[in-house]
Amino acid sequence: MAEFDEGLCACLSDLPSCLFVCFIPGGFCCLQAKAVDKATGEGLLVPYIFPCLTFCIGAAFNRGKIRNKYRIEGNFVTDCLIEWLCSLCAVTQEYREVNRREGKS
Template sequence: MGEWKHGLFGCFDNFGLCIITYFVPCFTAGKNAEKHGESCVVYGLLSLLGCIGIWSMSKIRGMTRAQKGIEGSGINDCLVIMFCAICALVQEGQVSISSIRLCRETRLQWWRQGGGTIAPRRGRR
């Protein structure tokens, strides 16, 4: 099983995400949910509703763990969200950002190795 790429208190590994999450945590909660096919608006709003917010953010954290093969449990997710929600939201957001960067780097490497050629457009001018 895997581990989180960034630690729970690695908030400042991505300072921009940290600041956004500090001031508008519902935005980050919604964006984390959206990456799993859930509604950004619904989960962003749910994150504001006390116990329901803890449940919804724990659910998305569990989905992130399952997708990335990270060990943990629902109870652990719930406790992390209860006592350190902002750090947990940033940690989850960083997982998604790391995946996007890896995809970009892989495409760039493929392009540099001669895998990409641009075919001329036909028909339209």
């Protein structure tokens, strides 16, 4: 198992995503849903609704899908803590990671 190649606190390396998550209402859920869909091909609706309704629990569930797809170390409890304490950085990290592994589009 590996770790995320993209750093958790490296959100400024992708400034447009960082600004989108910070200043657009619902941007957090949109960006994470896009990353999960690109990684798993499951669609946008469910990954969008999870963090909207259950915040860090749903976001952690989405993060787990990305971790499982790329065999990245971690667990649900750690994902919950990361999403609760540093959700904006976590979502941009997931988005950058998926774009790097799947090719940006």
